[in-house]
Amino acid sequence: MPDRTDVRLGEYGTALLRAEQLTPRDVERLRVLQARGCLNLDQARSGWRLKADATVGILVLDRVRVVIEPKFAIPGEQLMSWLAYALGAPEPLLATPRRWATGPEGYADLVATALLEQCGQLVRGGLRRDYVRRQGLEPVLRGRLDVTAQVSQRYGQLDRLHIRTFDREVDIWDNRVLGTALRVACTLTAHPNLARDLHTIADAFPQASTPDAALRALDRTRYTRLNVRYHAAHTWARLLLRGGGVTDILTDSGVTADGILLSMPALWEAVVRRLAAEASAPQGGHPIPSGGPTGITVQGDLGSASTFRPDVLLSLPGGAASARTLLPVDAKYKRYDRYGVGAADVHQLLTYSAGYARRNDPCAVLVHPCQSGHSRRVLSVSGPQGPIGSIHVLGVDTRTAPQRAVEWIRSVLPWADRR
Structure with missing residues (x-):
């Protein structure tokens, strides 16, 4: 990979680039990402002004390598733990911690290391034939x-x-997609030792004709007892090959720039969905779809009907033997550990509580990330006619392990107050 200048900025951060640092092809790539809501690119007096959205990752352009770092919600050393938790993939054993603030490595190196670890296990156990x-x-x-x-x-x-x-x-699609992903990872990493290890293990795998062909094969893959051990490696391969995210977290947006980007709000939504499901399971709860017959719809306005859909809708056992109650849970990737909940989010959560929760005690749950320990507060909303509803605002400490967060969520969700 040719030498490129590193440009580092945090999510929501801004960087100024000289006019000669971006080629016409780079500008076209960044415009595509801008149309997808990943970043903004504006012309400045002396070049270009690049502003990141709530997106982290790496973009390898012709002359620069843009590294967008997590700004606050998930520390760099913990990002892989929460990403693996959101994807339902095993967390790799990293040889050395990679810190966003001090090291030259970026988010792509974390994912590349995870892929390397899983592919190494497959090679040691023998590739599937x-x-x-x-x-x-x-x-x-x-x-x-x-x-x-x-x-x-x-x-x-x-x-x-x-x-x-x-x-x-061994020249089958299960192995081809991994060979293709390993070669893509080699082009993204700036760490020489990691690049060498990726190149070495890539020789053990066949390669697909194009990354698009490998992605299509991944979308067709169904796991059985014969290839289930490939599932974790395919998860990291999909993240690298898709560039703009994975289907489980972020819908493929067809990004053409070389690199890997992750929407932090989408990641947090995936985390909260799993946290809520695992926390409610011991009490007999489980998530249910929030659309169709259980959806909240708005009709009668101009255009088509709109809907309100919480990120998670939990079905919980009620007081009677056959009765169940619904608890809406919404994920917000915002600094609600430092600032008050915005009026728009209060209105949204009150709509959820009115549509799903019990009439005598309407409530909803808002889950946000924080780094100063777990936090909990309850917003009570009332009017001239009495109480309207309550919003349980839960801050999950992202410095802890996800499994510890599950235990805390289980102890403070609203049903814990009624036991």
Whole structure:
């Protein structure tokens, strides 16, 4: 990879680039990302002004390497733990901690390290083989003779035989997608030792024709007992190949720039969905869809009907044997550990509580990240006719392990007050 100047900024941060640092192709790439809401690019007097949104990651452009660091919500040394938790993938054993504030490595190195760890385990355990049908021209008969091809192309000559074979090989899609992802990771990392290790292990894997072909294969993949051990490696491979995120977290937006970006609000929503599901399970709770028959709809306005959908809708056991109650939970990637909850979010949560919660005690839950210990407060909203509803504002300390956060969420969710 040619030498590039590193440009570092935090999410919501701004960096000034000289005019010669961006090529016309770079500008086109960044415009595509701007249309997707990942960042903003404006012309300045002496060049370009690049402003990040709530997106972190790496962009490898022609002359610069843009590193967008998490600003506050999840510390760099903990980002991989929460990302693995959101994806449901095992956390890799990192040889050395990578700190955003001090090291030259970026978010792509964390994911590349995770992919390297999983691929190493697969190589040590033996890559999966499957039967692959081949057609070839050989001097001896092996497999089946392709009579039609032999007669029409060799005209009776028997020095070379057209044959069809069906052998077990490692050149299958389960392995091809990993070989492609490892080679993509080599182009993104700036750490020489990591790049060397990625290049070495990539030689053990076949490669797909294009990254797009590998992504299409991943979307078609179904896991059985034969290939389930590939699931974790494929999770990290998908994140690298897609560039703009993974299906579980962020819908593929067709970003053409080389790099890997992650929407932090989407990551936090995925974290909260899993936190809520795991915290409610011991009490008999489980998430249910918040659309269709259980959706909150607005009709009668101009245009099509709109909907209100919380990030998580929990179904919890009620007082009666067969009764169940609904608890809406919403994820907010905002600094509500330092500032009051915004009026728009209060209105949104009150709508959820009125639409889903019990009439005699309407409530909803808002979960936000923080770094100063877990926090909890309850907003009581009332009017001239009495109470309207309550909003439980829960701050999850992202410096702790996700499993510890599950235990805390379980102890402070609203049903804990009624036991």
